Amino acid sequence: MKKKFCNFLGVLLAVSLMVPGGAFAAFADEITSTRDTPQLTTEQTQSSSKAKDQEAQEEQAEAATEDEQTIPSEQQVSDENEEQKTNGTRAGPLSEVSASDTSLDNPIAPVSLLRAPTAPQVVDVDITRFQIEAPKGNPVTELDKNWSFYLAMDWKVKDSSTVLHKGDYFDITLPDNLKFPPNYSAPEFDLTDSDGNVIARAKVTPGPDNAGGSVRVTFNDKIENKYNVHGTLYMSALFNKQKIQDNKPNTFTVTVNGKAISTDLTPTKKGIPSDELLGKWGERINGADQVIWYARFNYKKANLHNAVVTDSLSGDETYIPGSFRLNKVVLNDEGQATQVLENIDISGKLTLSPDKKSFTLNLGDVAGSQYELAYTTTYKPGTTIRNKIKLTSREESKEITASYATQDNGGTAGGDLASKIKLTKVDEDGVTPLKNAVFTVTAPDGSTFELTTGADGTVTSGVLVQGTYKVKEKKAPLGYELGSDEYTLEVTPAGGALKTITNKPIKISVCVKKTWVGPKAGPVTVHLLADGTDTGKTLTLDESNGWKGQFDNLRKYKADGTEIVYTVKEDDVPNYTAEVTGDAATGFTITNTNTEKVNVPVKKEWVGPKAGPVTVHLLADDTDTGKTVTLDEAGNWQGSFSGLDKYAADGHEIVYTVKEDDVPNYTAEVTGDAATGFTITNTETPKPKKPSKKVPYTGDAGVLGTVVPLSAGAIALLGTGIYLRKRNK
Structure with a gap:
């Protein structure tokens, strides 16, 4: 017997070397799994053997610690379009343009070890609501026979405790007094859950001449481990004019698993206006x-x-x-x-x-x-x-x-989790999803594993053993404070644990102060901008608050984790320019510089003959500014210093004066001021008088007679006479 067993092992080893490993895995699944096999780690058979108990516990821990995160996809149900519209006329007669029907293959996902690889099962479903809508969401009881419309249904799995699996399906038989031409809407469409995940795929198979037929809803692996499954369905349709009666109530019936539900509607015949052009x-x-x-x-x-x-x-x-x-x-x-x-x-x-x-x-x-x-x-x-x-x-x-516009078909499907934990991470607003939040989950046996939220802010664990779990945030999303709370969640085979956890964003304050170059003006309004966009938040700075303020309770990061760049801008102040320095971290300073300008006119007046051009210097607060004007005859002895700052950097009004270069033989006097203009009066300086020469007195009044002024020639002749007279003596 021992030898035969050894031979058997040798044959088995040889076969294993030639057969791919995946085949043995599949074979093992086939022989160890059935449709009714309880889910792994949730309902394992108890054994009196301690060894078996230990082995089962290790398998359960391993399954629980697997990072089997199910991140919902971003796919959304496309919004339905309203029926085609025509301005000034109703829709015309409907012609069905025939073409070959196409279908999309539903890809087969790998078989999960948590489910037996058995044939898909028919799901026992009830239609709980059925009505005709035009447009979608608007129930009608009367409708033009030429218009398109929607069949709207609510459905649910009859036994709420039924757990569905990939490939399970149900069929709905459609009314033969309606038509479902594929040129009006896609014959295949998705059913999604509240997170936008595709849960099932529906395919419409019209009957002859597109009348009646059926729609099959087939679930994918996203339905695994869910119970209380339910959803909606809406489909575009037309009246089958060969089957309906005009202007009378008609009954339209859908059937699922032999159970029928009906609704009544009156198709109306409305003729074309006789004056239509x-x-x-x-x-x-x-x-x-x-x-x-x-x-x-x-x-x-x-x-x-x-x-x-x-x-x-x-x-x-x-x-x-x-x-x-x-x-x-x-x-x-x-x-x-x-x-x-x-x-x-x-x-x-x-x-x-x-x-x-x-x-x-x-x-x-x-x-x-x-x-x-x-x-x-x-x-x-x-x-x-x-x-x-x-x-x-x-x-x-x-x-x-x-x-x-195409009449889009669509619907929803969803259910409650069984034996899983689903965490939803959102901003404190309760709406914005947060990705990359990492949670540590502690299982009933003390082992731990991590769950990380995806782009939609959610994360779902794999199938877990029944018991009490502790959840605590390990790493907060970028830009958010780390949560300190620990949550206790109960997981059972009949229900999962759902938890929505909020995070507080990191907040900052932005300080602003105002300085003035020139006299302080009235109150100013400062606006806060985030990434260049006005936030609508404002501050009023004035004398009462010391020209200081701050914006509080500001998010430091956006939801995607990028840091917000804050800047400030003030409303214009007349006669001032504003310069902003600083940043959000250190605070902003807005400096307002007065832009008022003045002109200082100067003119020259002369007392005495006018001299050559003169140079006049401008002084500001008794300091030479380096500015000069030249006054001369060509400029009518007038000039001006233009575009001068009215105020100094410290805010005081500048006192302007003028001074001219010295003019020889003239004294200068400056009168006036900067506002009215300066006048510089130049007065000629008087020259000193030379001593006069006196004529000698001889005492001869007969010769001189009266004393009169004499010219030089007369004096010469007189002198000669005097000389002759002396000689005669």
Whole structure:
């Protein structure tokens, strides 16, 4: 027996060397797992053997400490678009553009060791609410038979304790008096939870001629370990005109697992206004990013002359050349073309713009005929395209704008956690999610593991053993204070533990003070800016607060962890310029410098002959400023010192005076002031008198007679006479 066992081990070893390891793992899963196998670490069979108990505890601890974080994706359910609208007319008759149906493969995720690899199961679901809405969210009991609308349903798993698994599904049978053409909405769509995670995928399979059919909802691995599963479903639909009765209540029924639920609605038939000149609508072409547009002209059968049609597109969409066709038709009272009378050749009548975003069509004279124009444009799914059309003629004109947007299908799905911890980290505002918060979780046996929040602020543990867990923040998100509280959470197989934890952001204060160069002005208002954007916070600085203040309770970091750059700016103060120095950490100083200027005029006056040019110096507070003016005859002996600061750096008003360079033989006197102007009076200095020469007196009055002034020549002659007289003696 021992030898046979050794041989068996040898064969097994040889096989193991040739077979990939993953195959044995799969084989092991197959032989050890069944659909009813209890979840690992939550409901393990008790054993009397201490060894087995110890082994089970070690396995549980290992599973509990695995960093099995489930970070929800960012995918969101796309907002539904309202039904197509037309200005000035209702939607036209609905044509279904057929094309082959396509489906998206649901990728198969790796099999989890926490779930047996058995076949997907049908989920027993109840429809708890069913109604028709147009637009989505607006229940209606009456609707134009040509309009599109939504089927809206609430559903839930019948047994709230049922835990679903990947691949589980349920089917809903759709009413055969409704149509679900794939060109109106995508046949496959997602169901998401409140965090935007895709929980399930729905696929619509229409019946013959797109009437009735079914929708299958298949869950993915995000549904694992959830109970009390429920959700919503909304789908775009049209009336099946061959199955409904106009202007009477019709019953519409959906069925799931043999259980039916119904709602009543009256499809109304509304004819085209008898005086309609122009109508338009658009439809999606299935399998292509294109919209086909229909326009009908002259339903009223008027006689029109020189009729011209112009059309233009919004956004980036363009017309597709070669798609235009014009028919002379017979229109019934619903605007449908029941007969084509003539295919109109539009060669030479149609002009398409170079950018393919507008066209002109010359219809010429329309003698009571009705027409239908069809053409195709490009279309970006998920957007709304607007198409403006105008018909002009000699008699009358009409302009309308039609729009088209896809009718998006969608829904929700979710449930409560089982045997897991889910932490949600948010700002103190209770809304803003915080990423990269690290928590230490202490298990019932004292072992620990960490959970780190993702971009959406949440983190979910793997499946845990039942018991009491302690959660405490180890590392706060960048820009936030570390939380000091410890939380106690209870985990059971029937329910998980959910905890929302808030963080306080790090706060700072920003100080501001005011200094003046020049006299202090009235109160000033200072604004706080964050990253260059005005926060709306202000300070008023004035004499009463010593021209100082501060902004308090300011976040230091943004939610993404980047530091906020704070700056300040004040309202303008007349006659002052402002300079801001400093920063948020050290405080800001706003210096206001007075910008008032003065002019000091100077003029020169002379007492005595005018001398040459004179240089006048300007003094500020008795200190020569280095500024000079030259006064001369050419300048009419006048000048001015212009653009002078009125106030000094310490705020006092500057006293300006003038002084001129000395002028020889003149004294200078300065009168006036800076405000009225200075006058410098230059007075000539008097010259000293020379002593006069006296004529000698001889005592001969007969010769001299009276004393009179004599010229030099007379004195010479007189002298000669005197000399002769002396000689005669």
